Amino acid sequence: MPSKIQTTLLTTLTLATLSDAHGYFVSPLGRQPGPHFAAACSQQAYYNMVGSIYSHIQGLQQVVATQSDYHAEACNLWMCKGMKYADNTGNVRTYTPGQEVDLYHPIVAPHTGYANVSIVSTATNTVLVANLSHWDVYASNAVPKVTSQENFTVTMPTGLGGRCATAGECVIQMFWNAESVRQTYESCIDFTMGSGSQWRHARGWV
Numbered sequence: 001m002p003s004k005i006q007t008t009l010l011t012t013l014t015l016a017t018l019s020d021a022h023g024y025f026v027s028p029l030g031r032q033p034g035p036h037f038a039a040a041c042s043q044q045a046y047y048n049m050v051g052s053i054y055s056h057i058q059g060l061q062q063v064v065a066t067q068s069d070y071h072a073e074a075c076n077l078w079m080c081k082g083m084k085y086a087d088n089t090g091n092v093r094t095y096t097p098g099q100e101v102d103l104y105h106p107i108v109a110p111h112t113g114y115a116n117v118s119i120v121s122t123a124t125n126t127v128l129v130a131n132l133s134h135w136d137v138y139a140s141n142a143v144p145k146v147t148s149q150e151n152f153t154v155t156m157p158t159g160l161g162g163r164c165a166t167a168g169e170c171v172i173q174m175f176w177n178a179e180s181v182r183q184t185y186e187s188c189i190d191f192t193m194g195s196g197s198q199w200r201h202a203r204g205w206v
Contacts, residue, residue, distance in 0.1 A: 022054045022055060022056060022107070022108055022109050022111065022176075022178075022183070022185050023054055023105055023106060023107045023108055023109075023139070023174075023176060023185055023187070024053050024054045024105065024106075024185070024187045025103065025104070025105050025174060025187040025188070025189055026104050026105065026106055027102070027103070027104040028091075028093050028101075028103070028189050029091055029189070030053075030083075030174075030187040030188055030189055031080050031081075031083030031084070031085070031087070031088045031091070031171075031187075031188045031189075031190065032053065032083065032087060032088060032091070033045075033046050033049040033050060033053065033083060033087065034084065034086070034087025034088070035087065036084040036086040036087045037049070037082060037083055037084050037087055039069075039071075039074075040071050040074035040075040040076075040082065040084065041060070041064055041070060041071075041074075041075035041077070041082045042063070042064050042067035042068075042069045042070040042075075043067075043069060044063055044064070044067050045060055045063050045064050045067070045070070045075075045082070048060065048063050049081075049083075054108050054109075054185075055185075056178075056183035056184055056185050057077055057078065057081055057183075057184045057185070057186065058182065058183055058184065059183075060077055060081065060082065061077060064077070076125070078125065078186075079120075079122065079125045080122070080171060080173065080186055080187075080188035081185075081186045081187070081188075083188060085122065085167070085168035085190055088190055089167065089168075091190060092167045092168075092190045092191060092192060093189060093190065093191040093192075094191065094192050094193070095156045095191050095192070095193045096156065096193060096194060096195075097156055097157065097158040097159075097160070097193065097195065098155060098156060098158055099155070099156045100153050100154070100155050100156075101153065101154050101155075101156060101172075102151070102152075102153050103117070103151070103152055103153070103154060103172075103174075103189075104150060104151050105150055105152075105174055105187065106150050107139045107145055107149065107150055110139040110140065110141055110145060111139055111141065111178035111180055111181045111183060112137065112138075112139060112140045112141050112142065112178065112179070112180040113137075113138055113139060113176060113177045113178035113179050113180060114134075114135060114136055114137065114138055114176075114177055114179070115134065115135045115138035115139070115149075115174065115175060115176040115177070116130065116131050116132075116133070116134035116135070116174075116175050117131070117132045117133040117134065117152075117154055117172060117173070117174050117175075118130045118131060118132060118172075118173055118175065119132065119157060119160070119164070119170055119171075119172060119173075120170065120171050120172075120173040120188070121163070121169065121170060122168060122169060122170065122171055123169065128157075128160060128163065128164075128170065129157040129160070132154035132155065132156075132157070132172070133152055133154050135149060138176060139176065139178065141180070154172070156193060160193065161195065162194070162195065164191065164192060164193045165192055165193065165194055166192065167190060167192050168190065169192075170190075170191065170192075170193070171188035171189060171190055171191070172188065172189040172191060173186060173187070173188045173189075174186065174187040174188075
């Protein structure tokens with residue numbers, strides 16, 4: 001049972017983050033906060049993300065800066081916004097090279113910037129395959145919301161061999177840098193991928 005102070009603080013943070021919401025993978029579901037995230041990034045950061053997972057990394061940096069239970073190296077905010085595979089072992093997708101995958105990443109609040117979707121190695125936080133999809137101008141404030149920037153399809157790459165065969169090794173990462181407001185958003189989908197190619201679309205067989 002949280003204390004009155006904890007409850008009040010959680011409510012305050014929830015309201016703050018909800019008013020500062022932006023974007024995150026909804027389908028397939030992106031990594032979610034859990035006890036491993038809380039242990040590495042602080043209980044307060046966990047409350048913040050439970051309140052609204054859509055917010056930006058810079059906002060999280062402000063939260064964790066004053067937390068005694070924040071562990072920078074273990075948290076690694078610039079890898080999937082600190083979200084941990086260990087909290088998402090039941091949320092791993094299985095794909096094959098060449099498979100088309102439908103993604104839904106709602107833009108809750110637009111801020112002009114650029115964005116890309118890539119395959120990233122979680123061990124090194126390096127891009128293995130860049131620009132499965134990309135936008136030079138993303139979530140512009142100057143025009144109405146563009147549906148194709150929220151609902152889009154990517155083709156899983158070939159040539160990775162067994163590099164993403166084990167769950168937790170690789171993620172599909174959405175990277176959105178809103179230069180207009182100096183805010184960055186990341187969202188990651190855990191997946192495994194072997195070398196077969198029987199599937200061609202996430203909704204069914206060829």
